[in-house]
Structure formats: C-alpha cells, structure tokens
Amino acid sequence: MTLYRDKVSPELRAAARHIGRRRFLTATGAAAALAFATDLPGSAQAAEPAARRITEDPFTLGVASGDPLPASVLLWTRLAPRPYETGSGLPPARIQLRWEIAHDDRFRRTVRRGNVTAHPEFDHSVHVEAGGLAPDRVYYYRFSAGSWISPTGRTRTAPGPKANITELRLGAVSCQAYHDGYFTAYQHLAAEDLDVVVHLGDYLYEYAVNATGGARAYTDRLLPAHFNRETVTLEDYRLRYALYKSDPDLRAAHAAHPFVVTWDDHETENNYAGEIPENDVPPEEFLIRRAAAYRAYWENQPLRKPQQPAGHDMRLYRRLHFGRLAQFDILDTRQYRSNQAYGDGWQQPGPESEDPSRTMTGETQERWLLDGWRQSGAQWNLVPQQVTFAQRRNVPTPDFKLSMDAWDGYPASRKRILDGAAAAGIENLMVLTGDVHVGYGFDLKKDFDDPASPTVGTEIVATSVSSGKDGADKPANWSNLTSANPHMKFYNGRRGYAVVTLTADRARADFRTVSAVTTPGAPIGTAASFVTESGDPGLKPA
Incomplete structure (x- = not known):
C-alpha cells in the first residue's frame, strides 16, 4: 500500500533513490551475480571444522516450520551468531548441522534425525523436508551445530487427504x-x-x-x-x-x-x-x-x-x-x-x-x-x-x-x-x-x-x-x-x-x-x- 510514501518528503525520497542507485551500481556486483546465479552452492571449505569453530550461539534467529503435509513438514533455521553483521559472524564455509524431530519436547522419543549442510551461498540457512511422519500429529524439532543446540520448535503435520477432521x-x-x-x-x-x-x-x-x-x-x-x-x-x-x-x-x-x-x-x-x-x-x-x-x-x-x-x-x-x-x-x-x-x-x-x-x-x-x-x-x-x-x-x-x-x-x-x-x-x-x-x-x-x-x-x-x-x-x-x-x-x-x-x-x-x-x-x-x-x-x- 502507499501509506508510507506520504510520510517521507519528496526531497528525502529523491536523495535516497540517488544514493541507493549509486550504491546499487557501484557496490553490488557480487550480490547481483549471486542473485542471478543458478542458486546452487559453490565450492566452499569443508563443513566439520567450521562447525567446531563456532564460539557464539549460532541460533539467534530461532527455528521455524512450514507447509505441513500429511507425512512431512519443512524445518528451517539460519545460522547467525552475529546477525547484525554481513556474513553473520561466520566464515564462508559449509557448516554441518544435525536435526531431529520427536514426539516429545525432551526428545526422548525421537522419530527422525539427520544431517544437513548450511551453505554460505544461502547465508547459512537450511530447509529440511522431514518426511516419514504420521498425519495430523504434533511433533517437536531442533537443530545442533558443533556443541550448540537450537531452541525447540513445535509443529504439526496435516491430516491425511481423506481424513474427516472435526x-x-x-x-x-x-x-x-x-x-x-x-x-x-x-x-x-x-x-x-x-x-x-x-x-x-x-x-x-x-x-x-x-x-x-x-x-x-x-x-x-x-x-x-x-x-x-x-x-x-x-x-x-x-x-x-x-x-x-x-x-x-x-x-x-x-x-x-x-x-x-x-x-x-x-x-x-x-x-x-x-x-x-x-x-x-x-x-x-x-x-x-x-x-x-x-x-x-x-x-x-x-x-x-x-x-x-x-x-x-x-x-x-x-x-x-x-x-x-x-x-x-x-x-x-x-x-x-x-x-x-x-x-x-x-x-x-x-x-x-x-x-x-x-x-x-x-x-x-x-x-x-x-x-x-x-x-x-x-x-x-x-x-x-x-x-x-x-x-x-x-x-x-x-x-x-x-x-x-x-x-x-x-x-x-x-x-x-x-x-x-x-x-x-x-x-x-x-x-x-x-x-x-x-x-x-x-x-x-x-x-x-x-x-x-x-x-x-x-x-x-x-x-x-x-x-x-x-x-x-x-x-x-x-x-x-x-x-x-x-x-x-x-x-x-x-x-x-x-x-x-x-x-x-x-x-x-x-x-x-x-x-x-x-x-x-x-x-x-x-x-x-x-x-x-x-x-x-x-x-x-x-
């Protein structure tokens, strides 16, 4: 909507556009190239050493889940020990994460677990399609990198396609x-x-x-x-x-x-x-x-x-x-x-x-x-x-x-x-x-x-x-x-x-x-x- 357009003077908007365009054209060659790339990870350094070198909590942005299906749900996190810095305080290296999903929030009854790589090309974000789950069930999930463990998330699968839910x-x-x-x-x-x-x-x-x-x-x-x-x-x-x-x-x-x-x-x-x-x-x-x-x-x-x-x-x-x-x-x-x-x-x-x-x-x-x-x-x-x-x-x-x-x-x-x-x-x-x-x-x-x-x-x-x-x-x-x-x-x-x-x-x-x-x-x-x-x-x- 146009609400905020009226809150900024035309002079400030013009100045912002001028500065923004100059910064865009002179300082974003790499970003533009990345934006138009094939979206496939490049050749970064090995994963395990990078995970062991993380000395600050990398899960500052939390966890999320989405797009539930009857047998799977998408799990997300992004590593960012210093979230307000470019690169989030991480080296340009692949980092290995572990994920697990369980029936209980103490993870005593784990039902699925696995490994996923956080690529620097994707700003160390990960998208895990956790499958093999039961329909219409509550699950708990978390990630870990090195010795760090993420907050626990709660999610739910969708009911089966023929389920008569109330x-x-x-x-x-x-x-x-x-x-x-x-x-x-x-x-x-x-x-x-x-x-x-x-x-x-x-x-x-x-x-x-x-x-x-x-x-x-x-x-x-x-x-x-x-x-x-x-x-x-x-x-x-x-x-x-x-x-x-x-x-x-x-x-x-x-x-x-x-x-x-x-x-x-x-x-x-x-x-x-x-x-x-x-x-x-x-x-x-x-x-x-x-x-x-x-x-x-x-x-x-x-x-x-x-x-x-x-x-x-x-x-x-x-x-x-x-x-x-x-x-x-x-x-x-x-x-x-x-x-x-x-x-x-x-x-x-x-x-x-x-x-x-x-x-x-x-x-x-x-x-x-x-x-x-x-x-x-x-x-x-x-x-x-x-x-x-x-x-x-x-x-x-x-x-x-x-x-x-x-x-x-x-x-x-x-x-x-x-x-x-x-x-x-x-x-x-x-x-x-x-x-x-x-x-x-x-x-x-x-x-x-x-x-x-x-x-x-x-x-x-x-x-x-x-x-x-x-x-x-x-x-x-x-x-x-x-x-x-x-x-x-x-x-x-x-x-x-x-x-x-x-x-x-x-x-x-x-x-x-x-x-x-x-x-x-x-x-x-x-x-x-x-x-x-x-x-x-x-x-x-x-």
Missing part, C-alpha cells in the same frame, strides 16, 4: 513493520491453540530503520547504521530479515506453530507490479533488486524446494490440503499482475482499470486456481492472498474512488475468479487478506454494485501486527467506508491478528487486537466475532 484452527497475520512498533501480537499468537498460521505478506519493510528502532524508541541500545537505509541489495535484505527475526515475539510464534507464507510488496518494494517498480528506475536494475529480494525471502522462510527462486522468478503459489475439511490455494498477486491503472493510488474507475485483459494473477496462476477448484472435494476452500478482494468504495457518493492496487483495480480479473468458483460449485469460499493495516469482514457479492446480489463467499482481512503504529478502533474513514460498502460487516483499525476456526458446519472468525504496539506488553482482546454457515455464505455476528 476442526481446523488457523491464525492469519500480516504487515509487521519493525519501525512502527513491537510485535506484541505474536506473543499472544504463540499462546493460541492453532493448527497453522498463515502469513499474508509484508513480512518485512524495505524502509530505513533508525538507530533507536523507530517507534520502538530504544534507550538501552542502538541499531547499526546500515539498517538506516532502504533495502536494495541482497546483503540489505539478508540483514533486514536478521533484524526482524531477532524479535523474540516473532521467534516465539514461529517456534509454536507451522507457518504458511506468501509475500506482498514490501518484501521487495512498495506497490511494484510484476517487472514494474514503484519508482522510475531502469527495468534491468529493478529485476536485479527483485532477484535479491526473492532469494533472501526464500532463505529466511520455511519454504520447500519447489519455491526456491531462479533469478528474479519464484513460484510462490501452491496448494495445501487439510483432510476433507479445507483446501488452501495460496496466491501470489505481485509477481504476475498488470501495472496499476491510472498511476496507482485511489482513483475513479474507468476504461483503463476495467479493461478485461487486466490480470491480478497472470493467466497461468489463474488457470491453476480454477482447475484446482474444479478438482476440490474440500468442505471449505480458502484463498490466502495479499490485497483487498471485495469492492471498497471510499465514500458513499457517486464520485467514489477505488484502490488501484487492490482487486478493485482489476475487476475483470476478480470476476473471472468468482465466476470460476461458481462454475466449479464452490459453496464455501473464504478469502484471507492482509495489506491494509486494519481488520475487515466482507460478504463477497456476485455483483458488488447491487447490494441485493447473491452472496458467494466471505473475506477475512487480518489487521497488521505493527504497521500503522497503535491504530484506533474506528479510523477516520470508518463512517465513510461502512456507509459506502453495505457488504462490509466489520471494520477495526487496531493491531493484532485473526483466528479462523473451521468445522463441517461453519467457520468462525475472531478478530483479536492489542491496545498498543508503540509500548511493549499490551494485552490481547477480541474486537468482534463472526460466523458463516456451510452452504449459506455471509458473515453473521457470533
């Missing part, structure tokens, strides 16, 4: 700007009883973080100066992930639950569209930046081998199943989209935005989604994705504007998706969304311009973890938006997350919020709860 509980999170406040929501999310967490994008922000951590206003320490610039190079993005993952609440959430992640724009650059950057830079320069951002994203997330990027391309859309109860179709609405109409921002709709050739997903991903629905036997079909799907007029008058960065800027693409769901017989459609730093609950309409049009699904928009700072229960535009959009059933501007509980009969959405993020330790509460009944789409107060 309940699935998921957390939905998005938008965690480090400089806007503490990740208190993650402290509470870690304590929730969940099967999986879905991260809907903006895991990090490319904007500068000053020495005192922005709104965190540190008084007991100072962050290194290299964080106080926009991320452009591979080194920049790697260091920024280290900063974010050094947050204890984020580490706790990853250790508590398996994550299913997808990106939005800020993991690369605000409001980019496909190969088109936000700012006026040469396309080849942006693609090098995109390659660096995509590589760092894969290195720092619990993603499987098919998601490993090749240069500036990375297939992030994918499908997961949770028994007969739920199918997740995780979308990527950044990499393949048409450029925003009318120069982006909030604009009146017209021929440019309503051009039927415009796409949010690209033709291949759109076909993949619709084909997957035709083959789905799930009770609930969930679509984790990035930007607001429902129509969202800004005022209740004929001169309304719509966000050109959201699906409102791509109405023909949205119509193809909804028509495809109807053609596939999808009765229980739920879209999960991030991006906008507020919580929304929408009824999805066959025709958004007709309030009496049939409701064909629901959309749950998870508010931000910290982006936008403390927020408010009723933001300044609350009256306008709720009046202009009768299908909007909920709007709240506090920070937090959503919890969605699925059963065969209904889905329940709890909007969980904290009172503040500019100071640590705020309590959690529930702003509102809604249900949608199976076969009868539409949100009703719980």
